[in-house]
């Protein structure tokens with residue numbers, strides 16, 4: 120048993136409110152994981168995969184109504200609406216607590232309340248954040264086992280009396296006595312609520328991903344972003360990777376791309392350049408801070424990957440494919456006849472005899488994909504065959520470059536910011552086509568500043584200011600900032616850039632710029648490569664001029680759009696961003712005339 124007074128109080132409180140049949144305090148051991156997986160198989164939530172094909176691995180199929188994050192049901196409940204800002208759904212904390220009080224009353228009837236103590240990042244790190252998820256979902260518990268740090272050395276900290284963020288979760292499906300359970304219980308009404316001032320998370324109605332695994336987006340991004348702002352650090356939606364060019368030192372890069380825009384793939388970038396090597400630190404979240412020497416350090420607070428299955432293949436992401444050979448959970452993928460998993464893009468041709476994620480027989484004629492577009496795998500970070508040796512260091516790694524990027528048909532594949540403030544503008548200007556990672560229309564261009572639109576727990580204008588402040592700190596050694604876009608299209612709609620392992624060629628130029636080894640072409644919207652500085656050997660032919668082109672008239676339209684967008688943040692939007700827009704506009708106008 121854990122001896123922690125606050126935890127005892129919370130267990131009593133959640134138990135009294137939700138009236139579960141029993142309470143289990145989780146110990147985070149492999150035995151517990153195995154036991155719960157067996158239980159999930161017995162309940163029909165899990166299908167055990169063929170142990171000869173995919174040892175110790177499982178497939179789960181969600182309710183078709185519960186397949187992704189629900190942004191319109193995600194709330195920031197700060198005391199003042201001003202502190203949530205115009206980009207968040209705000210609700211008065213007292214009003215929301217009253218609603219949640221009703222929703223959670225008796226909601227765990229017939230179920231077990233699992234108490235899941237966990238830690239985001241190494242517990243020895245000065246940024247470590249402890250959490251306790253209170254959940255009635257075994258699926259959530261086993262996913263938390265893979266995604267966070269749990270087990271004896273975490274519970275030891277609770278015994279020492281550390282503070283934690285309570286994160287209460289229910290699928291919202293109480294069972295009457297004798298009522299049979301369904302394989303994926305959930306509720307049509309969902310609430311994903313954050314209380315930044317009292318540091319609490321309450322999530323109701325969904326069992327899927329970021330809605331339910333509360334250490335990830337809810338704690339390590341939305342709540343952590345508020346804690347970080349108050350304490351001079353940064354909680355970001357970024358991958359971290361190590362790149363070692365042939366015969367050079369190792370470099371570290373962090374990159375913020377919106378959901379479904381390539382973080383997991385870039386985190387596992389396998390360089391298509393001879394003699395280059397790489398290593399994974401993290402694929403979704405980075406916590407960053409300036410150290411005593413002014414260097415920007417970053418660490419990955421997570422302990423596993425919750426990645427998009429479709430298009431993951433030995434061609435696109437061999438590192439992940441190897442990491443998924445055993446000990447993985449797959450959600451909403453298709454099943455093969457011989458008890459393995461398949462998804463669109465895994466192989467060129469689908470195997471015969473598939474069962475779709477909707478548990479129906481599937482053929483090419485079915486008219487819809489066999490796996491859900493947001494089908495995901497969950498796997499522990501230790502499964503990754505290419506982890507960087509510093510991936511676990513509590514002191515993180517020193518960043519050499521920060522990338523922003525998204526999914527857009529019309530902007531250059533890479534450009535370099537000419538100053539820190541222009542780099543902050545790059546982050547703030549990020550916009551991208553929506554993907555299946557959140558419920559709603561896909562392929563719709565929207566602003567997603569710093570890829571943090573759905574994940575910033577406070578006012579976006581204050582967030583921009585926080586980034587500007589980093590550049591003003593004395594003695595700080597700032598990484599260079601770049602804006603990348605792997606999705607630039609030709610007039611006929613085809614992609615101009617092959618992406619994946621060939622992205623190393625853009626990283627090559629980025630690292631040349633970091634070391635001041637290549638002279639760039641200066642354009643209104645930032646620096647782009649000279650053709651002669653690009654290594655395009657042994658790759659499919661590309662139209663270099665089109666890759667980096669952006670007509671000045673388009674730049675001017677972009678600038679006007681950003682002025683309008685930033686206007687909503689009022690006087691919380693840093694002046695510096697408007698000054699950067701003015702500079703770009705002046706250059707674009709003079710180039711045009």
Ligand code: GTP
Nearest residue numbers: 377378379380381382383384427430556605618619
């Ligand atoms: P979340 O986990 O939702 O945050 O997404 P993510 O940012 O990790 O994106 P992920 O790496 O899973 O990629 C999303 C989709 O983009 C997948 O279908 C990938 O195959 C595709 N993708 C990733 N990188 C590239 C690339 O370089 N080029 C192209 N064309 N597609 C890519």
Ligand code: SPV
Nearest residue numbers: 188328329330336378556
């Ligand atoms: C994302 O949407 O960015 C994800 C998936 O990583 S989820 O954990 O569901 O938020």
Ligand code: MN
Nearest residue numbers: 382383426427
């Ligand atoms: Mn990902």
